[in-house]
Amino acid sequence: MFKEFLARLFGAEPSGKTAKDRLKLVLLSDHISLAPEVVEALKTDLLEVIGRYVEIDTSHVVVDFEHRDREIALTANVPILSMRDRPLPPPLPPIVPRANGVATAPAFELDEPAAPLAETSPPSAEAAPPAGEAAPVEAPAETCAPSETPAEAPLAGDEPIAAADSPAAGAPAAEPVAEVPVAVTAEPVVPQAVTPAPANGKRSRRRRRKGAPPPASMPKLSDAAKA
Amino acid sequence: MSGRRIVVTSGKGGVGKTTTTANLGAALARRGARVALVDADIGLRNLDLVLGVEKRIVFDLVEVVEGRCQLRQALIRDKRFEQLWILPASQTREKEAVGEAQMTALIAELAESVDYVLVDSPAGIEHGFRSAVAGATEALVVTTPEVSAVRDADRVIGKLAERRMPVRLIVNRIRPDMIRSGDMMTVEDVCEILSAELAGIVPDDEAVIDGTNRGEPVVLGGATRLAAIYERIARRLEGEVVPFSRLDEPGFFSRLLGAWR
Amino acid sequence: MHELASEVPAEAPVAKVRGRSIVVTSGKGGVGKTTTTANVGAALAARGARVVLIDADVGLRNLDIVLGLESRVRYHVLDVLEEKIGIEDALVRDKRTENLYLLAAAQSREKEEVETAKMRALVEALRDRFDYVLIDSPAGIESGFKNAVVGADEAIVVCMPEVSSVRDADRVVGLLPNSMRPQLIVNRLRPGLVRKQKMLSVEDVNAILHLPLLGVLTDDESVIKAANRGEALSLDPASSIGSIYRDIAARIAGDEAAPKASAEPAPAGVFAKLGALFGRKR
Numbered sequence: 001m002f003k004e005f006l007a008r009l010f011g012a013e014p015s016g017k018t019a020k021d022r023l024k025l026v027l028l029s030d031h032i033s034l035a036p037e038v039v040e041a042l043k044t045d046l047l048e049v050i051g052r053y054v055e056i057d058t059s060h061v062v063v064d065f066e067h068r069d070r071e072i073a074l075t076a077n078v079p080i081l082s083m084r085d086r087p088l089p090p091p092l093p094p095i096v097p098r099a100n101g102v103a104t105a106p107a108f109e110l111d112e113p114a115a116p117l118a119e120t121s122p123p124s125a126e127a128a129p130p131a132g133e134a135a136p137v138e139a140p141a142e143t144c145a146p147s148e149t150p151a152e153a154p155l156a157g158d159e160p161i162a163a164a165d166s167p168a169a170g171a172p173a174a175e176p177v178a179e180v181p182v183a184v185t186a187e188p189v190v191p192q193a194v195t196p197a198p199a200n201g202k203r204s205r206r207r208r209r210k211g212a213p214p215p216a217s218m219p220k221l222s223d224a225a226k227a
Numbered sequence: 228m229s230g231r232r233i234v235v236t237s238g239k240g241g242v243g244k245t246t247t248t249a250n251l252g253a254a255l256a257r258r259g260a261r262v263a264l265v266d267a268d269i270g271l272r273n274l275d276l277v278l279g280v281e282k283r284i285v286f287d288l289v290e291v292v293e294g295r296c297q298l299r300q301a302l303i304r305d306k307r308f309e310q311l312w313i314l315p316a317s318q319t320r321e322k323e324a325v326g327e328a329q330m331t332a333l334i335a336e337l338a339e340s341v342d343y344v345l346v347d348s349p350a351g352i353e354h355g356f357r358s359a360v361a362g363a364t365e366a367l368v369v370t371t372p373e374v375s376a377v378r379d380a381d382r383v384i385g386k387l388a389e390r391r392m393p394v395r396l397i398v399n400r401i402r403p404d405m406i407r408s409g410d411m412m413t414v415e416d417v418c419e420i421l422s423a424e425l426a427g428i429v430p431d432d433e434a435v436i437d438g439t440n441r442g443e444p445v446v447l448g449g450a451t452r453l454a455a456i457y458e459r460i461a462r463r464l465e466g467e468v469v470p471f472s473r474l475d476e477p478g479f480f481s482r483l484l485g486a487w488r
Numbered sequence: 489m490h491e492l493a494s495e496v497p498a499e500a501p502v503a504k505v506r507g508r509s510i511v512v513t514s515g516k517g518g519v520g521k522t523t524t525t526a527n528v529g530a531a532l533a534a535r536g537a538r539v540v541l542i543d544a545d546v547g548l549r550n551l552d553i554v555l556g557l558e559s560r561v562r563y564h565v566l567d568v569l570e571e572k573i574g575i576e577d578a579l580v581r582d583k584r585t586e587n588l589y590l591l592a593a594a595q596s597r598e599k600e601e602v603e604t605a606k607m608r609a610l611v612e613a614l615r616d617r618f619d620y621v622l623i624d625s626p627a628g629i630e631s632g633f634k635n636a637v638v639g640a641d642e643a644i645v646v647c648m649p650e651v652s653s654v655r656d657a658d659r660v661v662g663l664l665p666n667s668m669r670p671q672l673i674v675n676r677l678r679p680g681l682v683r684k685q686k687m688l689s690v691e692d693v694n695a696i697l698h699l700p701l702l703g704v705l706t707d708d709e710s711v712i713k714a715a716n717r718g719e720a721l722s723l724d725p726a727s728s729i730g731s732i733y734r735d736i737a738a739r740i741a742g743d744e745a746a747p748k749a750s751a752e753p754a755p756a757g758v759f760a761k762l763g764a765l766f767g768r769k770r
Contacts, residue, residue, distance in 0.1 A: 014409025019374050019716035020416045026558045027381050027420065033596045034385065067559040238548055240517005240627035245652065270629050271515055271659060273652040318659070322630055350517035350627040352547050353599050374715055375522065375550040382548060402709075410713050433678075437686050439651055
């Protein structure tokens with residue numbers, strides 16, 4: 001006990017506090033190991049977000065939790081293949097059809113006319129955020145989800161899968177999502193003058209980086225649909 | 228209306244499940260409830276010993292489940308209390324002798340005749356634990372403010388949450404002097420880490436050892452501090468809002484210290 | 489991980505004596521199996537032996553946290569048994585003692601997932617590389633206990649001087665094969681209560697169990713504090729509990745210089761020593 005007193009005199013932490021700190025960490029570690037599905041979902045979402053900014057080699061990704069002395073850290077080793085010219089839009093929220101089977105339009109205003117949408121197959125008109133039951137979805141200002149077609153247009157010609165990839169990867173409960181990208185990427189959409197894209201020729205040159213692997217390396221839409 | 232079915236469990240062994248079952252059961256009985264205590268630690272029975280009825284065992288839980296006797300033949304009435312019965316475990320059999328379905332049926336049958344069924348769970352999270360929990364609709368998790376005990380309690384609370392079972396916590400064997408000097412986690416620390424509703428705080432007390440030696444639950448002692456604590460836990464269980472006593476009062480501390488040294 | 493591989497003893501040459509495998513068990517929970525495994529293991533390693541500790545409490549692991557190694561555990565016994573990882577990669581070396589290693593239990597698995605035959609094989613394999621394999625058994629007598637016992641040649645039964653514990657220990661001794669020659673450690677004795685006849689004495693306990701006495705430990709706050717910190721008391725030269733564990737390790741190692749196990753342990757703790765100094769009645 002004297003030793004304890006001396007230790008405290010010189011600033012050593014009382015063991016009760018040490019116990020509490022250690023316990024919190026070890027329980028966090030225990031909980032992580034007890035919820036593999038949650039960890040998987042976290043990894044999937046993480047890669048989806050990173051993949052919007054850079055092209056990644058998904059087959060060599062290592063995401064892990066490290067239990068260090070005083071903390072637990074999420075570590076991710078993500079091989080990057082190339083930088084995207086501009087970030088991909090985030091995935092569309094899943095469609096939740098209403099009781100009468102028709103999804104409603106988004107709750108927010110579109111920046112661009114929906115004309116291109118009208119020319120593609122009808123399901124894109126339903127490429128809208130959840131209706132009815134679900135809470136109103138807040139779409140990020142920079143990416144108008146329903147006008148996904150125009151926003152993606154610069155990419156569609158070269159990386160059609162990329163567009164498909166985002167919603168698929170981002171939505172673990174994927175059933176409604178699978179419907180959305182189908183319409184959008186059914187055929188490469190010729191960009192209208194909706195986004196500040198350069199002329200076709202320049203664009204395609206910009207799009208294709210040297211050494212960039214073909215889009216086929218990205219998770220495929222068909223994979224997402226199976227998921 | 229059938230009685231409440233509460234399992235007393237912990238994960239970690241030796242933290243006071245059996246002591247809690249015996250004393251809480253006795254406290255509830257003292258307050259006029261009809262109480263049945265079930266020892267679910269098949270092969271390592273101890274509830275009988277703690278209550279001093281080990282010499283009166285004729286039939287046990289396994290024999291009831293196997294239909295070799297009636298439930299009422301196996302129940303031992305503790306005459307020191309108005310209406311308290313004990314269903315002992317088998318000492319020679321293995322836990323696999325009783326499955327979850329059988330336990331559920333047994334506890335349900337018992338609950339028809341009493342206000343409370345308290346099931347004393349074995350340590351661990353194996354078959355015996357699962358059977359003990361199967362019969363219950365509520366849980367009391369017992370822990371001490373020590374790292375291993377809290378870690379195991381956390382695991383058990385997780386397993387109970389999977390079964391959507393309401394959980395209340397009893398923090399047992401606290402040593403106020405060690406808490407005061409910072410050498411033991413506080414009850415608040417434990418509750419924060421486990422985030423469960425607190426049902427009781429019980430200090431470490433040599434009277435428990437003495438009671439076990441003699442087969443007398445401490446509640447029998449009448450007006451002792453421990454008896455009062457178990458009585459308050461019983462009241463909380465019955466839905467009353469009872470504040471927790473201040474265990475760091477000087478008188479209490481010196482009494483504990485004196486007892487220890 | 490690489491450096492670990494080179495530190496673990498490689499396959500032994502033919503003439504080497506195989507290590508001993510000892511299970512630490514009790515029946516009753518909370519009597520000190522894990523604390524004993526950790527401290528005896530550390531003490532044996534401090535004497536120069538190569539020691540591996542196996543935590544057989546799948547789902548409720550605690551040997552790691554008692555040794556302060558919880559942040560270093562990456563893999564566990566089931567990973568090894570299921571051949572997802574080699575033994576060397578799963579072993580965690582102790583922070584303080586070079587030749588002390590831990591093989592942790594799986595936290596998110598169930599005891600029933602351990603295959604008995606594989607567990608036995610694992611212990612056999614470890615005996616080729618270590619002088620001592622200590623297996624920390626879970627409480628109870630269910631499959632966890634059985635798998636802990638299966639690879640062991642010897643047993644240490646830990647018992648508190650308290651009726652439930654003695655009864656459970658008795659049951660467990662009955663379940664162990666005679667060839668294991670179980671020895672007894674009496675833990676958490678309170679000599680003051682024994683003197684007042686409010687607690688069983690060591691003789692009382694052994695009158696029922698009839699086991700060779702390996703050691704007697706008194707109830708001591710320092711055990712709780714050490715667990716809070718994740719430190720083995722047997723590595724603390726100033727700890728009286730540590731010194732008892734060191735004596736136990738010496739007896740296990742067959743050290744003739746070790747004092748004989750006494751049913752009357754010396755009182756532990758500073759106050760007790762002070763009390764003796766001033767003649768205070770205890």
